[in-house]
Amino acid sequence: MRRALLAAALLLAPAFAPTAAQAKVNLAEAPIGRTDLPWWNARWHATLVEKAAHPNARLVWLGDSITYYWQRQGGHGYDDIKPVWDKYYGPYDALDFGFIGDTTASLIWRLDHGQVAGLHLKLAIILIGANNFGRVHWDAAMTVPGIESVVANTQKRLPGAHILLLGVLPCIRGPWVDAQTIATNADLAKHYEGNEGVTFVDLRHLFIKDGKVDASLFVDPHLTPPEPALHPDREGMTMIAQAIAPIVKKYEN
Template identity: 40%
Template structure:
């Protein structure tokens, strides 16, 4: 037996041992159930979902018409939510208009996306031919929600960051830690492990600035504040995961000084976009 055959056999035996358990994990929020969770560093599309495919086509059309976004916001539903204007709990569009529209920003958030889905989108036109000054990346919560380990989630985030660095060599990257949630103690522990890794891995990086802004969602005693998440107030209540209007504004306010440090003040950017 060759070395390669031996390695293949070991991989197959490992799959027999853990594969069924992985396949049985629940899908991430907003994702249709699938036979298995895509590996975190293998690009994966969701073109079988009509709304996702339509959003991808619309963004490509937007870029074709105006290929000059100054800032990218890349992520999952928490970023996608900036398209919503549904007061009082999900009135996010005014926040976008106040903080990001003046910067010439583009929303590359898709509800339910994991790192694998973001990686696919980056490789299929969503950052082709553009030269943004900054990219804000918030991704990973759907990876850990789907049962991925901290190590696999870290690999997925690293892959997305590497893709941005390679394809957008002049763009400064603001990498945000996974936001706190009330889904489960296990998810919280995994998210914290991911954030600790990101803080160590990107410290002093010349092009990637990492920040954990999760403290804005906590009470004075250090526990999660469910009042700034809209999930518990939905018709079918869920555990805290998505910031509400107040929480999203806190997030934008926390990000703003970081963007100022990277690319300048909002009024300066607004003037340069005219």
């Protein structure tokens, strides 16, 4: 019986083995939608409605939950971030297209399916990559091409917009994530150095104190139960807005 089962397994194995082409696919730069998740699907349609309501928008943020947190009004001061958005981006009739849990692959899917279609923007700010180092566990070697694909896709769909690419922000999720974050940002800085259409900015220094990530600048440690520092709080987001304000101002008209 064992021999029969083994023979059957060997016969079936080739049918399930990936082809050489499939084995080389980098999922971090492949369009992967999340429309099977009801809440994500609802968010997707909400952003399309929001886009239609702001035909004169001059600026868009594209990203994951960190970008989504611009709209947070938690009522505790540290997590009342929406007023910071209103101050720095309200004058631009800006759009916030941040999706909780999105990887580079999900953002590519959104771009492919009309996320910014019909818009005539001056500036697109991209902050993506943190979730690549999470559950899907895509390292820097996968993530860098994924972010580059996001940038190229955005340029194709918004040919008149300058791209402000922010480096993956530091967090407190372990040594492996730290290493991938640093490696990713170093590669992106090198790749976009001197690029006239893309400005790359690494904001890691804003969140470092005494050589370590400053947990006091994040919302997550305040939660019940506390979670690893990942999402900047009101002060952290204000620091981000202030740091990139000179670049944003260049594209206000």
